[in-house]
Amino acid sequence: xxxxxxxxxxxxxxxxxxxxxxxxxxxxxxxxxxxxxxxxxxxxxxxxxxxxxxxxxxxxxxxxxxxxxxxxxxxxxxxxxxxxxxxxxxxxxxxxxxxxxxxxxxxxxxxxxxxxxxxxxxxxxxxxxxxxxxxxxxxxxxxxxxxxxxxxxxxxxxxxxxxxxxxxxxxxxxxxxxxxxxxxxxxxxxxxxxxxxxxxxxxxxxxxxxxxxxxxxxxxxxxxxx
Amino acid sequence: xxxxxxxxxxxxxxxxxxxxxxxxxxxxxxxxxxxxxxxxxxxxxxxxxxxxxxxxxxxxxxxxxxxxxxxxxxxxxxxxxxxxxxxxxxxxxxxxxxxxxxxxxxxxxxxxxxxxxxxxxxxxxxxxxxxxxxxxxxxxxxxxxxxxxxxxxxxxxxxxxxxxxxxxxxxxxxxxxxxxxxxxxxxxxxxxxxxxxxxxxxxxxxxxxxxxxxxxxxxxxxxxxxxxxxxxxxxxxxxxxxxxxxxxxxxxxxxxxxxxxxxxxxxxxxxxxxxxxxxxxxxxxxxxxxxxxxxxxxxxxxxxxxxxxxxxxxxxxxxxxxxxxxxxxxxxxxxxxxxxxxxxxxxxxxxxxxxxxxxxxxxxxxxxxxxxxxxxxxxxxxxxxxxxxxxxxxxxxxxxxxxxxxxxxxxxxxxxxxxxxxxxxxxxxxxxxxxxxxxxxxxxxxxxxxxxxxxxxxxxxxxxxxxxxxxxxxxxxxxxxxxxxxxxxxxxxxxxxxxxxxxx
Numbered sequence: 001x002x003x004x005x006x007x008x009x010x011x012x013x014x015x016x017x018x019x020x021x022x023x024x025x026x027x028x029x030x031x032x033x034x035x036x037x038x039x040x041x042x043x044x045x046x047x048x049x050x051x052x053x054x055x056x057x058x059x060x061x062x063x064x065x066x067x068x069x070x071x072x073x074x075x076x077x078x079x080x081x082x083x084x085x086x087x088x089x090x091x092x093x094x095x096x097x098x099x100x101x102x103x104x105x106x107x108x109x110x111x112x113x114x115x116x117x118x119x120x121x122x123x124x125x126x127x128x129x130x131x132x133x134x135x136x137x138x139x140x141x142x143x144x145x146x147x148x149x150x151x152x153x154x155x156x157x158x159x160x161x162x163x164x165x166x167x168x169x170x171x172x173x174x175x176x177x178x179x180x181x182x183x184x185x186x187x188x189x190x191x192x193x194x195x196x197x198x199x200x201x202x203x204x205x206x207x208x209x210x211x212x213x214x215x216x217x218x219x220x221x222x223x224x225x226x
Numbered sequence: 227x228x229x230x231x232x233x234x235x236x237x238x239x240x241x242x243x244x245x246x247x248x249x250x251x252x253x254x255x256x257x258x259x260x261x262x263x264x265x266x267x268x269x270x271x272x273x274x275x276x277x278x279x280x281x282x283x284x285x286x287x288x289x290x291x292x293x294x295x296x297x298x299x300x301x302x303x304x305x306x307x308x309x310x311x312x313x314x315x316x317x318x319x320x321x322x323x324x325x326x327x328x329x330x331x332x333x334x335x336x337x338x339x340x341x342x343x344x345x346x347x348x349x350x351x352x353x354x355x356x357x358x359x360x361x362x363x364x365x366x367x368x369x370x371x372x373x374x375x376x377x378x379x380x381x382x383x384x385x386x387x388x389x390x391x392x393x394x395x396x397x398x399x400x401x402x403x404x405x406x407x408x409x410x411x412x413x414x415x416x417x418x419x420x421x422x423x424x425x426x427x428x429x430x431x432x433x434x435x436x437x438x439x440x441x442x443x444x445x446x447x448x449x450x451x452x453x454x455x456x457x458x459x460x461x462x463x464x465x466x467x468x469x470x471x472x473x474x475x476x477x478x479x480x481x482x483x484x485x486x487x488x489x490x491x492x493x494x495x496x497x498x499x500x501x502x503x504x505x506x507x508x509x510x511x512x513x514x515x516x517x518x519x520x521x522x523x524x525x526x527x528x529x530x531x532x533x534x535x536x537x538x539x540x541x542x543x544x545x546x547x548x549x550x551x552x553x554x555x556x557x558x559x560x561x562x563x564x565x566x567x568x569x570x571x572x573x574x575x576x577x578x579x580x581x582x583x584x585x586x587x588x589x590x591x592x593x594x595x596x597x598x599x600x601x602x603x604x605x606x607x608x609x610x611x612x613x614x615x616x617x618x619x620x621x622x623x624x625x626x627x628x629x630x631x632x633x634x635x636x637x638x639x640x641x642x643x644x645x646x647x648x649x650x651x652x653x654x655x656x657x658x659x660x661x662x663x664x665x666x667x668x669x670x671x672x673x674x675x676x677x678x679x680x681x682x683x684x685x686x687x688x689x690x691x692x693x694x695x696x697x698x699x700x701x702x703x704x705x706x707x708x709x710x711x712x713x714x715x716x717x718x719x720x721x722x723x724x725x726x727x728x729x730x
Contacts, residue, residue, distance in 0.1 A: 122444045125418035145410070152403060161399060168403065172410050179417035183365070187429065190369040191409070197376050198402045205383065205395045213388060218395070 011051050011133045015140050018044035022144050022170075023109070025163060026151045027102055031091050034163055035080045038170075042072035045170055048137075052177050055133075063185050064177065071192040072173075076166060076199055083203035084159050087210055091157040092217040105150060113143045129179055137178040145171030158206035158216040162199055169195050231302075231725075234285070236292040239299035242278045242309055243356040246271050250350035257342030261328075268320045268345040275352060276313035282306045287714050293362075297430060300362030302725075303718025307567065308359040308495055310715070311574055315487045316352045318694050320345070322582055323480040325688035326589060344384060348484070351377040358492055363429040364412050367496060368405065371460065374492055375401045381481045382473045393469075393476035400469040401459055408456020411449040411500070418445050431499055435726030439507045446504050450511050453500045454518065461493025463552060464522040467545045471529075474541035475594075479585030482537060486544040487578040491570055494548060498555045498563070502723055505558030515556030516639075516647045522549035523654040531661050536584045536594050539665055540577065543620065546654060547573045553651070554635045557642050558727065564720045565634035571712060572619070572627040572705065579698035580616040583609050586687045586695065587669065599669045606687060610670050612695040617666050619702040621659030627705035 021041035028034040046068040053061030094101065116123075116139035124130040129138060148168025152161055173192075176183060210216050249271025257264035282292060283306040292301040301309075327341060354377050358370040375398065383394030415434060422437040438446075459466035470490070474482045505511050526546030533539040551573065554566025586609045588594050619626030622633075632655055639648035705712060 123414065123448050125414055125442060125445045126421055129417065149403075152399075158395060165399065165402060165406070168406055172406055172413070175410060176413055179413050180420070182420065183416070184429075187363070187365050187369075190366060194369055194372045194376070198372070198398065201376060201379055202395070202398055202402070205379075205391060205398065208386070209391050209395065212386075212391065218392075 011048060011055070012136060014044055014048045014051060015136060018048060018174075019140060019144070022147050022167060023105070025167060026105065026147050027098075029091050029094075029098065030089055031084045031087065031157070031159055031163075032081075032089060034091070034160065035077060035084055038080070038163055038166055039073060039077040041167075042068065042077070042170060045174060046073055048174065049177055052181070056181065058181055060185060061177065061181060064188060067185070067188055067192060068173065071196055072166075072170065075196055079196070079200050079203055080159075080162070080166075083207050086207055087159055087216055091155065091160045092215070092220075094156055094160075095154045101154065105147070108146065108150060109143055112146050113139050116142050125179060134178045138175060141171045141174035141178065143171070144168075144174060147171070156217050156219045158209060158218050159203065161218070162202045162206065165202070166195075166199060231289050231291045233293050233297075234290045236285075236290075236294060238278060238282050238285075239292050239294045239301045239305075239360045242275060242282060242301070242360055243353045245278060246275050246313075246349050246353035246356065249274075250346045250353060253342060253346040253349060257346060258338045261338070261341065264342050264345040265320070265324050268349050269317065271349050272313055272316040272320060272352060275356065276310070276317060279306065279309040279313050279356075283310055283715060286718055297432075298363055298366070299360045300430075300432060301360055302722035303715065303720070304495070304498065304567070304722045305359040307571070307715050307719040308491070309356050311491075311571060312352060312355045312359075312488050315484070315574060315578055316348065318578065318582075318697060319480045319483055319487075320348065322483075322585070322691050322694040323348075323478075325690045326480060326585055327478065329589065329688070340384070344381065344478075347377055347381050348480075351381070351484070353377075355488065355492060359495065362431055364416060364431055364434060364500070365409075365429055367431070367499065368409050368412050371457075371492060371496055372402065372405050374489065375405065375460070378481070378484070378489055381484070382477045384478050384481060385476070387476070389472075390476040393472035397469045397473040400466075404456045404459025404466055406456070407452045408496070411452030411456060414445055414449040414452070415441070415500070418442060418449075431503075432726055435503045438503050438727075443508065446508060447510060450501050450504055450508070451514075453497060454515065457493045457496040457500070458518070458552070459493070460490065461497065461548050461552060462490045462545050463493075463518060463549060464525050464545060467522070467526075470545060471538050471541040474544070474581075475535060475537040479537075479581055479588065482540070483578040483581035483585075486540065486581060487574045490544060490548050491551070491574060494551045494555060494566075494570055497552055498566070498723060502555050502558055502563065503726055505556055506727055512556055512558060512642070512644075516553055516644055519549040519553035519556065520647050520650040522546065522552075523650060527654050527657045527661060531657070531664075534596050536587065536596050536599065536665070536669070537581070539596070539661070540580050540584060543580075543658065543661070544573075544577055546658065547577065547620065550632065550635055550651065553647060554638060557638055557644075559638060559642060560720055560724060561634060561638035561641055563723050564716055565631055565638045567716050567719050568634055568709075568712065569628065569631035571716070572631045572702075575698055575701045575705070576616050576619045576626075576628060579612060579695060579702060580620065582691070582695045582698065583613040583616060586691055587613075589687055589691070596665055596668050600672050608692045608696065609687060612699040613669070614666055615699040615702050617662035618659070619706065621662055622655040623659060625703070625706045627702050627709070629706060630709040 025037035049065035151164030253267045286306045354373040379398040418441040462470040530539045530542035551570045554562045622628045636648045
């Protein structure tokens with residue numbers, strides 16, 4: 001029992017750090033720092049998976065953790081770095097300034113997390129998913145998803161939008177471990193392979209757009225076209 | 227009455243997607259040597275795939291369910307219908323593209339590699355489409371559905387112009403975001419199935435259907451909302467449609483025909499495999515889908531009305547027409563599903579026809595603006611005939627194919643006592659007729675502008691392009707006059723969904 005509580009505390013700590021890096025990845029205006037933040041966020045995602053494997057005595061989750069380590073901590077950041085270093089360091093000025101954006105994001109995060117944590121039964125498909133630490137995990141993963149959606153909504157930079165997509169996908173990935181720890185590894189590999197290819201193609205397109213038009217501002221692209 | 231089917235292990239569900247994938251790899255390897263390699267290989271690969279799909283259909287109609295890989299692949303009536311439709315459309319599109327692509331160029335002349343990657347990706351896309359239709363796993367269906375987006379993204383950006391790159395970026399980003407939400411829905415349903423289905427095959431759609439009614443209501447509703455948002459994005463349903471007009475407008479015409487013809491239908495297919503399973507048990511799902519579909523119908527056709535760009539008009543019309551399909555599938559009744567699938571088939575044929583006509587007009591005129599096309603249209607009797615067939619068919623007028631499918635849908639809505647949705651559907655149909663007849667009038671009957679665009683110089687449309695259009699136009703007429711021809715396939719497809727529901 002004491003081990004479970006200790007494991008639970010460790011997971012909560014990892015959640016908080018993971019969450020902090022999610023906020024940084026979303027909000028940092030320097031794209032390279034943002035890539036670093038998303039890399040560390042993914043590293044803590046892999047750590048959470050490994051901790052879950054230990055607590056739940058589920059060896060297959062170690063494989064999940066390893067998969068996350070290879071794909072989300074190595075491959076995706078590598079692709080991000082490869083393409084983003086060809087782009088301007090600072091992202092295109094977003095729709096909202098830094099202070100209002102941070103304020104709205106924090107409000108959003110507090111509201112969504114507390115709402116989901118209080119009403120998790122609404123989306124918890126089983127009793128196990130409604131008790132700690134799964135309860136916090138589920139609320140956190142969906143909050144990270146909402147952060148990703150927020151980035152996609154308010155950011156005009158094509159490369160930053162890719163970081164938003166990675167955040168969204170990492171949130172979904174975290175919900176997988178809570179809700180479906182018995183998912184076959186091959187299926188998981190299928191999912192992450194798709195994500196890697198999507199990120200790669202999007203970054204390639206963002207790079208081509210920049211080389212052709214000299215901008216990655218998606219709003220400006222639309223204006224040019226009309 | 228559903229007949230008893232027997233499950234038979236077969237290699238066909240594997241071949242139906244491995245063959246096009248293999249053909250695509252050969253095209254990538256050999257396509258640059260000579261056009262004959264890429265074009266002939268594409269046609270051959272799709273022809274073999276079509277033949278396999280026909281054999282599969284024959285076996286399904288004779289009472290078999292084909293499975294492979296321990297039930298992970300599962301081909302029933304609905305899968306067979308989609309596979310036949312996809313590969314047949316693929317053949318028509320490749321035939322058309324062989325003449326269209328080399329002669330209608332935007333920007334720099336296309337290199338052999340660009341042609342190779344066009345045919346390679348197109349055939350690879352067909353492989354991923356058939357994989358989506360053959361898989362029985364909820365999450366592998368998600369994986370393969372996203373693979374269809376990945377394989378078609380660079381077809382949208384084919385010309386690599388500013389507009390096409392923007393369209394491709396939007397297409398890939400928006401669909402990926404939407405589909406990621408659908409993944410969350412898949413995870414919720416999978417997790418809800420764990421306590422209800424102890425043992426293996428938790429991911430199997432057929433098994434999940436067995437316990438659909440036993441899952442917690444709130445979880446099902448949230449998951450269905452995620453499916454509608456995710457797969458609805460792929461289908462181009464409003465308000466998730468933002469990618470669709472740009473992608474359709476900026477892609478090469480054969481790709482536009484592919485997008486409207488089959489790509490958006492994959493979204494509808496995924497909805498049929500997921501949301502439809504739950505529809506009979508949750509009235510809220512039916513009403514939610516009906517509202518969303520009605521909004522999509524109306525806004526789509528209103529947006530189409532105000533377009534001067536012919537391809538954008540057709541794209542917005544697709545937003546409107548796919549809503550009929552999804553509305554029918556969302557009803558969860560025999561008549562609704564039958565009508566939805568019937569319209570899916572008809573819209574595939576009609577919209578592909580209209581896009582190919584638009585391509586012929588663009589080919590001849592070098593413009594896609596309706597106001598500029600009148601200068602060449604009078605010299606194109608075949609295109610004129612085909613466009614009018616398509617315009618009247620998509621409006622739902624008899625004796626063309628969409629008349630019967632729309633009528634079936636209206637009966638299904640009335641039967642389910644959702645009369646307001648039926649009325650919206652009928653009114654939208656009338657506006658669609660007006661929209662297309664008005665467009666046809668502007669293109670084919672109105673006198674050309676006194677100062678025509680000097681860049682426009684009419685050239686004749688190649689025979690093969692005309693044949694492709696005529697085949698589709700003929701299909702619109704024949705399926706309108708003899709709708710019963712499709713009955714066995716549509717009945718088997720409808721039964722395949724109802725069987726899963728009935729098991730629950």
